[in-house]
Amino acid sequence: xxLAHYLGFxxxxxxxxxxxxxxxxxxxxxxxxxxxxxxxxxKQCDAHAEKLHPFVERYxxxxxxxxxxxxxxxxxxxxxxxxxxxxDLHDLYLMAAEVDxxxxxxxxxxxxxxxxxxxxxxxxCEEETATQMAxxxxxxxEAAPQALVVA
Amino acid sequence: MDRIADPWGERTPYGAGEEWxxxxxxxxxEGLQPDDVDSWVQAASILHSNGDGLEIAVKDGRIVxxxxxxxxxxxxxxxxxxxxxxxxxxxxxDRLTRPLLRREGELFEIDWETAMDALVAKSxxxxxxxxxxxxxxxxxxxxxxxEDYYTLxxxxxxxxGTPHMDGNTxxxxxxxxxxxxxxxxTDGQPGSYTDVDHCDALALWGHNVAETQTVLWMRxxxxxxxxxxxxMLAVDPRPTPVAMEADxxxxxxxxTNLALTNGLIRELIHNxxxxxxxxxxxxxxxxxxxxxVDPYTPEKVAEICGVEAGQVxxxxxxxxxxERLFSTVLQGFYQSNQATAAGCGVNDIHLLRxxxxxxxxxxxxxxxxxxxxxxxxxxxxxxxxxFRNWDNESHIExxxxxxxxxxxxxxxxxxxxxxxxxxxYAEQGSIELLWISAxxxxxxxxxxxxxxEILAKKDLxxxxxxxxxxxxxxxxDLVLPAATWGEKTGTFTNVDRTVHLSEKAVxxxxxAKADLEIFLEYARRxxxxxxxxxxxIKWSDPEGAFEAWKECSRGRPCDYTGMTYExxxxxxxxxxxxxxxxxxxxxxxxxxxxxxxxxxxxxxxHDLTTGAAQTEEEHRAKEAEGRAFLHAIxxxxxxxxxxxxxxxxxxxxxxxxxxxTRTKTGRAPQLADxxxxxxVEIHPGDAAPLGIEEGDTVQVSxxxxxxxxxxxxxxxxxxxxxxxxxxxxxxxxxxxxRAANELTITAWDPxxxxxxxxxxxxxxxxxxxxxxxxxxxxTNTASxxxxxxIPATVGGAAxxxxxxxxx
Numbered sequence: 001x002x003l004a005h006y007l008g009f010x011x012x013x014x015x016x017x018x019x020x021x022x023x024x025x026x027x028x029x030x031x032x033x034x035x036x037x038x039x040x041x042x043k044q045c046d047a048h049a050e051k052l053h054p055f056v057e058r059y060x061x062x063x064x065x066x067x068x069x070x071x072x073x074x075x076x077x078x079x080x081x082x083x084x085x086x087x088d089l090h091d092l093y094l095m096a097a098e099v100d101x102x103x104x105x106x107x108x109x110x111x112x113x114x115x116x117x118x119x120x121x122x123x124x125c126e127e128e129t130a131t132q133m134a135x136x137x138x139x140x141x142e143a144a145p146q147a148l149v150v151a
Numbered sequence: 152m153d154r155i156a157d158p159w160g161e162r163t164p165y166g167a168g169e170e171w172x173x174x175x176x177x178x179x180x181e182g183l184q185p186d187d188v189d190s191w192v193q194a195a196s197i198l199h200s201n202g203d204g205l206e207i208a209v210k211d212g213r214i215v216x217x218x219x220x221x222x223x224x225x226x227x228x229x230x231x232x233x234x235x236x237x238x239x240x241x242x243x244x245d246r247l248t249r250p251l252l253r254r255e256g257e258l259f260e261i262d263w264e265t266a267m268d269a270l271v272a273k274s275x276x277x278x279x280x281x282x283x284x285x286x287x288x289x290x291x292x293x294x295x296x297x298e299d300y301y302t303l304x305x306x307x308x309x310x311x312g313t314p315h316m317d318g319n320t321x322x323x324x325x326x327x328x329x330x331x332x333x334x335x336x337t338d339g340q341p342g343s344y345t346d347v348d349h350c351d352a353l354a355l356w357g358h359n360v361a362e363t364q365t366v367l368w369m370r371x372x373x374x375x376x377x378x379x380x381x382x383m384l385a386v387d388p389r390p391t392p393v394a395m396e397a398d399x400x401x402x403x404x405x406x407t408n409l410a411l412t413n414g415l416i417r418e419l420i421h422n423x424x425x426x427x428x429x430x431x432x433x434x435x436x437x438x439x440x441x442x443x444v445d446p447y448t449p450e451k452v453a454e455i456c457g458v459e460a461g462q463v464x465x466x467x468x469x470x471x472x473x474e475r476l477f478s479t480v481l482q483g484f485y486q487s488n489q490a491t492a493a494g495c496g497v498n499d500i501h502l503l504r505x506x507x508x509x510x511x512x513x514x515x516x517x518x519x520x521x522x523x524x525x526x527x528x529x530x531x532x533x534x535x536x537x538f539r540n541w542d543n544e545s546h547i548e549x550x551x552x553x554x555x556x557x558x559x560x561x562x563x564x565x566x567x568x569x570x571x572x573x574x575x576y577a578e579q580g581s582i583e584l585l586w587i588s589a590x591x592x593x594x595x596x597x598x599x600x601x602x603x604e605i606l607a608k609k610d611l612x613x614x615x616x617x618x619x620x621x622x623x624x625x626x627x628d629l630v631l632p633a634a635t636w637g638e639k640t641g642t643f644t645n646v647d648r649t650v651h652l653s654e655k656a657v658x659x660x661x662x663a664k665a666d667l668e669i670f671l672e673y674a675r676r677x678x679x680x681x682x683x684x685x686x687x688i689k690w691s692d693p694e695g696a697f698e699a700w701k702e703c704s705r706g707r708p709c710d711y712t713g714m715t716y717e718x719x720x721x722x723x724x725x726x727x728x729x730x731x732x733x734x735x736x737x738x739x740x741x742x743x744x745x746x747x748x749x750x751x752x753x754x755x756x757h758d759l760t761t762g763a764a765q766t767e768e769e770h771r772a773k774e775a776e777g778r779a780f781l782h783a784i785x786x787x788x789x790x791x792x793x794x795x796x797x798x799x800x801x802x803x804x805x806x807x808x809x810x811x812t813r814t815k816t817g818r819a820p821q822l823a824d825x826x827x828x829x830x831v832e833i834h835p836g837d838a839a840p841l842g843i844e845e846g847d848t849v850q851v852s853x854x855x856x857x858x859x860x861x862x863x864x865x866x867x868x869x870x871x872x873x874x875x876x877x878x879x880x881x882x883x884x885x886x887x888x889r890a891a892n893e894l895t896i897t898a899w900d901p902x903x904x905x906x907x908x909x910x911x912x913x914x915x916x917x918x919x920x921x922x923x924x925x926x927x928x929x930t931n932t933a934s935x936x937x938x939x940x941i942p943a944t945v946g947g948a949a950x951x952x953x954x955x956x957x958x
Contacts, residue, residue: 031575032897036790037761082579134763142565142572150285151581 003109004059010102011052017095018045020075024088027078031085034139041132048099048125055118074098082147086140093136100129152954154178154232155825155946156931158807159361159369160954164376167511168349171370175228178235178952179208179216188215193720195643195651197294197636198233198810200518201225201364202645204723205234207637207656214241214637214657224723225344225649228955231365233810235952236822238637240815241657246618247632248661258630263662270629271676273612274311277583284313284562288573288582291318291531292589293520296641296653298696299666300522300531301703302688303588306670308530309554310679310687314562315582317570318532319590322906323519325569326485327646328527328534329757329903330494330516334502335779336746337538337753338527339708341501341739342477342513343647343725347371349511352473354384356497357408357483358517361392362807362932367479372396384469386411387483388802389832389873390866391933399466402868404457405802406488406789406910412496413783414452415467417444419503424471429505433743435773436781440499443783455786457868470500475511482519482804487909488789491902492759495782502779508740515646520811522643528709529700533567533904536700537707538753541566542767545750553703555681566764569904570596571897578605586614588666589633593622594812594879597895597906598855616669619814622879633666634659640693641667642719648726648736650711652719667693705729708739708746747775759784762901789910790898793870797853797912799837800871803891804909807932809877817882821950829889830928831860832873833915835937838864845938846921853913856893861926864937872913873934 025038075091103126110118152160163172188208196203204223208216217238219228250266251258277286289307307316328338347370361368374381385397394400403411419425420441430437449460484493494516506512518524530536539546541563551558576582596602606613606626615627624630638659644650671691679687690696694716704711713728725735746752755770759782793800808825809816816822831851843849847862858874867873874891898907928934929944
């Protein structure tokens with residue numbers, strides 16, 4: 001049973017993403033929408049992690065040997081200026097994508113494990129992750145022409 | 152009658168389904184009688200959004216007064232006090248009459264040739280090379296005419312090819328547009344003012360109609376004074392005339408509207424006040440809505456909003472048991488926390504009860520300015536012309552074909568850039584030319600210290616097109632003197648889709664030019680061409696612009712193709728007006744067939760929490776096919792809530808006697824005298840511990856800045872203070888800041904991008920005693936004092952107007 005690793009990975013990814021949303025929001029506080037919405041989304045990520053926690057504990061009791069290289073370290077601090085903003089949002093998008101696919105895989109595993117509670121937890125969170133990606137994509141699409149062609 | 156002392160005038164009561172009696176209001180220059188007037192020229196009201204039909208009195212080539220149009224469907228002859236007296240500003244000696252150019256820091260008078268040369272030379276330099284379009288930003292108004300906006304939209308979107316075009320409608324009605332799109336598929340008000348004549352319940356959501364649209368309030372008051380008056384609900388933290396009149400007044404803590412609408416929806420569901428059959432047939436999203444609102448019990452709402460749970464139940468009963476509900480929504484919702492979601496909450500209430508599309512059952516997501524609807528329709532703001540969807544390739548194809556330009560020339564990679572982002576690009580330096588027409592952002596945008604810094608930037612070329620040397624014009628590099636209402640011809644449209652023609656009555660002062668003329672001259676000199684090498688803009692006068700716009704509107708919800716200037720001279724018409732509806736359309740959605748078809752709708756939808764755009768595939772998958780969308784999201788507190796350091800909540804707004812930054816109303820003596828200077832409304836319970844008494848000078852501070860104002864102790868909700876947003880610096884020598892927007896926060900709704908003017912945390916500090924002199928605040932409005940012995944607001948002989956019931 002390897003599910004514990006994925007749950008742990010997802011749990012950690014959510015906390016990392018929360019932290020990255022906070023850093024990007026604060027690093028680009030002059031972009032008022034980025035600041036406010038990133039704060040809201042950071043809290044969403046925290047809430048996801050909290051929701052996952054009991055399952056991490058439960059499956060952690062059956063933990064097998066940990067496979068390598070599951071953990072990713074994409075985000076290394078905020079950058080400056082319009083292109084910096086674009087790159088930071090790009091990083092957040094990739095981190096959110098990692099979370100997004102993890103929800104899908106955990107949901108698959110939850111079906112295999114016949115764990116309806118875990119399935120419910122995934123369903124409650126995965127839509128918010130998808131919306132986070134949609135927001136990041138919308139915001140990047142708006143910013144890209146000005147940042148890449150004009151500025 | 153002194154219409155300063157009594158802004159609403161005499162009552163003419165009427166019953167449900169009856170015709171609202173006419174009452175013709177007139178005000179002429181001192182000593183003049185109607186017979187002395189040379190001519191009466193058709194127009195409509197310009198100093199608020201109601202769209203009242205007026206006639207301008209002309210004598211010896213000058214405007215000398217106004218009277219209401221008795222036959223007009225909107226006002227039946229009545230005139231708002233701002234219009235009664237405000238026309239005098241047209242004749243003000245300090246009108247701008249020559250262009251001004253900044254040289255070595257100072258503005259100098261120049262001629263038009265030099266002005267246009269400077270503007271065009273700068274534009275061509277910026278447009279040269281890749282990304283030239285991105286160096287331009289346009290910030291226009293809700294107060295110039297349809298023909299002006301459409302021309303501006305075409306020269307910007309197809310000529311320069313820039314998406315950076317918005318209007319001050321972003322501050323006023325962006326949320327109206329956003330909620331209508333979200334719920335019904337496109338912009339366009341379902342209701343009509345005549346719904347007031349038929350309704351048995353009125354609900355006013357953050358809408359102090361008594362001061363923002365006085366004539367609509369007269370209509371409501373006349374129904375309330377008639378034989379079978381509608382019940383009435385008001386949601387407002389202030390003791391507005393509306394709140395005082397209402398049967399149920401919810402003085403919610405500002406920023407909590409969404410918790411209230413969620414709670415009211417829950418009550419409707421729990422009490423079985425939902426028209427289930429109608430909801431099943433004509434809406435989508437009921438289950439999600441029910442789940443989302445479930446936690447919002449009256450007790451929880453009471454706690455969040457700071458009202459009694461019993462009042463929430465009473466309000467729900469009023470909404471749930473009436474047969475014909477008419478709602479209006481305005482800035483108390485639009486300029487507040489979770490604006491789009493809360494506005495959609497009101498739409499939800501109407502949808503759940505099937506209260507849409509029949510006499511008395513309807514709603515208006517109101518506008519704040521006379522021509523705001525046109526800014527949205529024509530795409531001079533963050534929308535595309537004809538309520539088209541930027542994300543729908545076939546809509547862009549239609550525009551490209553109409554304008555005969557390449558599709559790629561019309562920017563549609565993202566929604567048009569909203570005002571706050573335009574100013575941000577200017578701040579960062581990527582926008583280098585900012586053209587501001589008929590608006591005053593140096594007083595009206597949030598966080599003014601930042602706005603002033605942007606406008607004063609050396610590497611930003613600021614063009615200001617206006618009537619007066621406003622606070623913004625004073626920071627411009629190029630000032631273009633504009634003509635105004637009464638000096639130019641054009642159409643405009645009010646919130647219930649009524650289109651008026653407003654004709655030129657007199658010549659503009661000296662060299663001032665009509666906005667349309669300025670835009671056309673710019674387009675000509677820039678030599679914008681279509682694909683065939685012909686001039687992009689093929690019209691040269693207002694009627695030509697109107698005809699061009701009609702083609703753009705063809706087949707869209709705001710279809711004007713059945714109108715002509717000639718037809719509008721015979722009276723106003725409600726759009727859509729086309730072959731099928733030659734006399735216009737009183738109500739939309741009478742068959743509950745909404746504009747949510749993916750090929751027709753103005754949007755594929757947004758997530759209301761983040762503003763994330765939904766894709767075409769996602770929208771199609773919902774298979775809405777004419778069903779309206781129900782929306783709900785959980786309540787979240789405002790971005791800024793009171794703290795130990797800033798313990799009070801600030802809200803900002805208007806008084807009945809002024810419009811915007813008083814560029815006109817401040818120059819009409821009767822209006823200026825009625826509300827001559829800024830004040831701050833404070834509840835006596837908040838004032839007492841700080842030693843603040845009526846008339847004392849008080850500093851109001853937020854984390855961003857401060858304003859100094861005289862204290863008016865009023866019946867406002869405890870814990871909340873109010874500052875009127877009208878007062879800038881053009882007519883004061885005092886160094887004390889008095890603009891409400893020195894304090895407001897740079898933050899906006901994620902969907903409508905409307906700034907949050909009505910939620911900020913502030914502190915009060917008493918500066919000095921007022922020596923017993925009361926605050927300069929009107930006594931007959933929401934700013935009424937609680938104390939005794941304060942002289943009543945009157946206009947005296949100078950404000951004496953006539954009012955004739957029966958026309």
